[in-house]
Amino acid sequence: MSETKLQFSAGGVVYRKSDSAPEVVILTRGEGKIFCLPKGKIEKSETPQEAALREVREETGLNGTIERELGKIKYWFYSEEDKVRVRKTVTFFLIKYGSGDTSDHDTDAEEVRWLPIGQALKIMTYPSERQMVEMAKELLAA
Numbered sequence: 001m002s003e004t005k006l007q008f009s010a011g012g013v014v015y016r017k018s019d020s021a022p023e024v025v026i027l028t029r030g031e032g033k034i035f036c037l038p039k040g041k042i043e044k045s046e047t048p049q050e051a052a053l054r055e056v057r058e059e060t061g062l063n064g065t066i067e068r069e070l071g072k073i074k075y076w077f078y079s080e081e082d083k084v085r086v087r088k089t090v091t092f093f094l095i096k097y098g099s100g101d102t103s104d105h106d107t108d109a110e111e112v113r114w115l116p117i118g119q120a121l122k123i124m125t126y127p128s129e130r131q132m133v134e135m136a137k138e139l140l141a142a
Contacts, residue, residue, distance in 0.1 A: 007089070024115060028111045
């Protein structure tokens, strides 16, 4: 039986209101084959909220304000680097866009773009992240 490690990350559904439907930020990875939300590891000195805002800034070039927690997703993966199974928990927050430009993202993302929320839901790769955007959509419609 191989060793198991716990890993904690945080991320966000960044949104802005537009004339029609709210827009959210989606980034691409894996040669444009993966459409996902910004997220990353929580550093030792950070709260999940601080990590979410930092990761959003690094991966999308955007700054925002956390409005509320959307939920947590959990999954397993195997780390080739550490040769262990990893149980990852990611806490997602609803983040209202404040400033910044999507062209100012780091190398973790190949492309970052604003999309109408319905269009984002159609192309997102991970069902668990799609659930976070669905929750954001319901909250923004209320």
